[in-house]
Amino acid sequence: MRCRVCRESAVINLPRHNIAFCKACFCNFVHTQVTRGIKAQQMFTKDDRILVAVSGGKDSLTLWEILLSLGYRADAVYVDLGIGDYSIRSRQKVQNFADKVTQTHDATLHIHTVREEAGVGVKELANLVHRPTCSACGTIKRYQFNHVALEQNYDVMATGHNLDDEAARLLGNVLHWQTEYLEKQTPVLPASIDGFAKKVKPLYRLTEREIAAYAVINRIDYIIEECPMAKGSKMLMYKDALNRLETESPGTKQSFYWKFLEQQAKKGTTTIVDRDRAQLHPCPTCGQPTSAEVCSYCKLLAKAKMATSDC
Amino acid sequence: MIVHLTNPDSTITIQGPKQVRQLLQDLNLIPEANLVIRGDELVTEDTFLDDLDTIEIRSVISGG
Ligand code: SF4
Ligand SMILES: [Zn+2]
Ligand SMILES: [Zn+2]
Numbered sequence: 001m002r003c004r005v006c007r008e009s010a011v012i013n014l015p016r017h018n019i020a021f022c023k024a025c026f027c028n029f030v031h032t033q034v035t036r037g038i039k040a041q042q043m044f045t046k047d048d049r050i051l052v053a054v055s056g057g058k059d060s061l062t063l064w065e066i067l068l069s070l071g072y073r074a075d076a077v078y079v080d081l082g083i084g085d086y087s088i089r090s091r092q093k094v095q096n097f098a099d100k101v102t103q104t105h106d107a108t109l110h111i112h113t114v115r116e117e118a119g120v121g122v123k124e125l126a127n128l129v130h131r132p133t134c135s136a137c138g139t140i141k142r143y144q145f146n147h148v149a150l151e152q153n154y155d156v157m158a159t160g161h162n163l164d165d166e167a168a169r170l171l172g173n174v175l176h177w178q179t180e181y182l183e184k185q186t187p188v189l190p191a192s193i194d195g196f197a198k199k200v201k202p203l204y205r206l207t208e209r210e211i212a213a214y215a216v217i218n219r220i221d222y223i224i225e226e227c228p229m230a231k232g233s234k235m236l237m238y239k240d241a242l243n244r245l246e247t248e249s250p251g252t253k254q255s256f257y258w259k260f261l262e263q264q265a266k267k268g269t270t271t272i273v274d275r276d277r278a279q280l281h282p283c284p285t286c287g288q289p290t291s292a293e294v295c296s297y298c299k300l301l302a303k304a305k306m307a308t309s310d311c
Numbered sequence: 312m313i314v315h316l317t318n319p320d321s322t323i324t325i326q327g328p329k330q331v332r333q334l335l336q337d338l339n340l341i342p343e344a345n346l347v348i349r350g351d352e353l354v355t356e357d358t359f360l361d362d363l364d365t366i367e368i369r370s371v372i373s374g375g
Contacts, residue, residue, distance in 0.1 A: 001356075011355065059373070208371045208372055209343055212371035216369075219351075224369065226373055239374075247341055
């Protein structure tokens with residue numbers, strides 16, 4: 001197979017574009033897709049300070065690398081969840097990567113350690129309050145990412161969500177007709193209210209396979225193993241179903257998600273902003289916006305403190 | 312050839328020569344969910360692999 005652009009020998013073919021690329025032309029393709037997404041969705045400019053949420057996985061480390069390569073001002077934040085060896089290894093990957101990129105770029109890595117604040121890791125914390133680990137984990141990560149973004153005055157928070165993530169989530173929401181979640185499934189969520197950072201997903205135009213290929217070509221040393229809590233997740237099932245459809249009919253994932261986005265764009269984001277402003281108020285304990293009396297993060301930590309003092 | 316798989320972690324030996332496309336099919340793996348790496352370089356589906364190659368089939372799907 002030859003590269004469509006320069007006729008060198010190809011390292012990857014992309015059935016959804018009916019195209020094959022050599023290493024250099026593939027990296028150009030990836031950069032172009034990310035730039036196109038950033039501009040089309042008005043995510044940020046070269047003047048903005050961006051905070052990338054990193055986990056040690058391929059998507060987030062690749063996102064950080066691409067933004068720095070493209071000349072954006074990007075720092076990163078990592079939340080150490082305290083999930084046994086998995087967290088130890090993923091933290092090491094993030095630290096090694098940060099050590100490498102900071103040699104050539106002006107960038108900073110922030111780390112929040114759940115065990116330092118809560119006294120236990122996220123699994124034990126979830127057990128204490130009788131919640132599924134992933135649900136407690138989601139609350140903590142969302143809170144901490146937003147917290148660091150606001151405290152350190154970042155203009156925008158970026159996550160490594162890719163086309164497969166978004167298409168799978170859309171499939172899950174549509175299968176259950178969870179229409180209230182659909183409007184939040186866009187690559188940009190505005191800072192609707194004081195206390196919420198603007199959130200963006202610059203990799204939404206790239207598949208997981210393309211991002212992993214970019215990581216392999218650029219020797220980005222990410223953690224290949226999965227968080228042990230992800231085993232058997234619904235997301236994996238939806239992704240598998242979509243990849244089977246994609247194999248039979250290349251382009252299915254992108255047309256599913258992108259056409260959804262076209263429809264959402266016609267509606268605009270005013271409803272999210274209006275609703276957030278009408279429903280949210282600052283949490284009396286921490287100040288982050290919430291629709292409840294106390295925000296879910298403060299509730300989680302308070303319950304965990306009560307449970308540990310009971311024993 | 313020695314083939315290392317990442318999901319779940321395992322190592323198997325396969326008789327070469329074999330085309331990447333055929334290797335994935337034999338193992339019942341979808342190209343869209345995997346990358347095939349020879350040594351430390353990516354290879355496309357039409358590449359022929361032989362007995363002396365060390366191959367990694369890396370799953371690219373994450374569930375978090
Ligand atoms: S799989 Fe669950 S516990 Fe693991 S990082 Fe993801 S949300 Fe957190
Ligand atoms: Zn080329
Ligand atoms: Zn709070």
